Amino acid sequence: MRAAVLHEFGKPLVVEDLHCEDPRAGEVRVRLAASGVCRSDLHVLHGRSPVARLPMVLGHEGAGVVEAVGSGVAGLRVGDPVVIALYGPCGACADCRAGRIERCMGETRRNNMFGLMPDGSTRLSLGGRPVHPMVGAGTLAEATVVREAQAIAIPHGVPLDLACLAGCGVTTGVGAVLNVARVAAGSSVAVIGCGGVGLNVVQGARIAGAARIVAVDTQPGKLDLASDLGATDLVRVAADEPASRAILARVPGGVDTAFEVVGHPELVREALLSTRPGGMAVMVGAPPDGAQLAFEARQLFWDRALVGTVGGGNVPQRDIPRLMELHLRGRLDFAKLVSQRLPLARVNEAFGALEQGELARTLVVP
């Protein structure tokens, strides 16, 4: 089974032939149809993420077809189309049992997060040495073995090479709007960063009925996409230009909700500065490990809220089917998010494009 493996931080990925075991009890093997490449992959590549554990198969946004099921798997059968979820709730921790599934931090989830199965093993190896799938997913590959809870069945009508985006980018962006901020119809929103996730914040805000959606980016191509997906105001900023100033010029007094979707603490501060008193800033982007966030404390004082989110507060079993439903009804666009498709052999080009920041999402098709 071929997969894109990170052996050393900062170095290009190497497409390797890995041994992929059969699924054990409660697990399924998924033949992957496509994988998105996301900024969190880039953080792992550069050793700026706590979830890195080398050697690691990158990718955490995939979809495919179940090709083998382990014993005790009740909800999935061979041939089922599935999206690989960012996490599979453990079902056993206090949060899962209390229905706060999005906060699951059970040992199973924690192990998944660090590229391990619940028992600390992996199903992937190279020359007998274990290889870790990023966040238990490792989707930049031809196949992956995941716990049943991490593979979400979807309707047959959705093309798999689009559905994969629901694994992270779409769920995170739309979830940040619907689950975390609970954007109100008629309210005003700003979105700082219109990449693969930010464009879905724009779509989510449109779905929620926001009256003003101010999209901010340095790249005109991304702003065009934001416009197609529902942004009402497009603001192109220079890299060193404060986004808040441009947003406040459009919405005097500040927006109700501002989203930072880059993973840069300076821009989180800009998001906060863009909100009205009583408003909320949501940090959707994953900041690099160790990065400090600083702002004037008085900003917060005026009834503002600054909220973080891992993946948009999603409960995969609830939210991924909801996104598929919205897509099938024509309200959630997947196709416009795809900038280019590359074969697995050219996976490093996908990372190069991400670092350039000019494209929305690159799909890697094994």
Next chain:
Amino acid sequence: MRAAVLHEFGKPLVVEDLHCEDPRAGEVRVRLAASGVCRSDLHVLHGRSPVARLPMVLGHEGAGVVEAVGSGVAGLRVGDPVVIALYGPCGACADCRAGRIERCMGETRRNNMFGLMPDGSTRLSLGGRPVHPMVGAGTLAEATVVREAQAIAIPHGVPLDLACLAGCGVTTGVGAVLNVARVAAGSSVAVIGCGGVGLNVVQGARIAGAARIVAVDTQPGKLDLASDLGATDLVRVAADEPASRAILARVPGGVDTAFEVVGHPELVREALLSTRPGGMAVMVGAPPDGAQLAFEARQLFWDRALVGTVGGGNVPQRDIPRLMELHLRGRLDFAKLVSQRLPLARVNEAFGALEQGELARTLVVP
């Protein structure tokens, strides 16, 4: 009319004989029975508050009896006992009209905040020169003239020299729990700073039914009070000791909600570090103007929320009567909050005690 006036930042207050006009249309004059002294007064004294405008009568937490009413005042009569509210909603801005009264930032409220009546005038003067009442209240005085909306009628049974605490300290502390964090019964809470406001966060958490209430302070006397008011765990820290470490030792994994009630950005960070993933930190203390708040952005990432509040999200006309009701039913203690009573002539001693940080609340009785 005697009042404690700040003429120069950092200098002692001077008790002056001011001219206090009759109330104009929509205003009432209140003969004050007592005023608390709060950290926000101290920020003004030292020129670290945006609401400072000299010369200023300090004090913003008072109660008394209506002694004169202007034309058009419908809801108050001479002889009514009232608490002076931190603000009087303007009733006219978009937020007031939409029922988000706690977010009122109408011109009337803004003028009040900077010690002015809605038309930019004041009712106080010294030798013909206007004097500004802090946040429109100026309660360290024998009397004050406020808009009707800023004087809240209370039942006759509550002693005025205790009721005054509902003007700021009690409302802010209890409001931060009930209105802002909406602490859930059975959840865990940490309170960093057990002064006049923090003790009310403790009481509020007890009223909300929190299962664990970890009180943190440097002063054993304040921790004793916290215990009396409902804290389940008392943690005395040295001034340079990280509060989060002590809290995490008591509640492994972190509390559901942590409150910072000092107004020190370092402690806001400690509050955030004390919360569980998915938890909330509430900045209740008013930070000095310009103070920076900094923390590792990843802290926020794990579904945490950091929330600010001006005065605990209170709607005075709703919340002050609610607090009186709780007090009359024996669930909310006012008397324990009072450390000492001083006459107006000794007002500077009250500020000295506040800077020492050893006492809960000093009441100044004119």
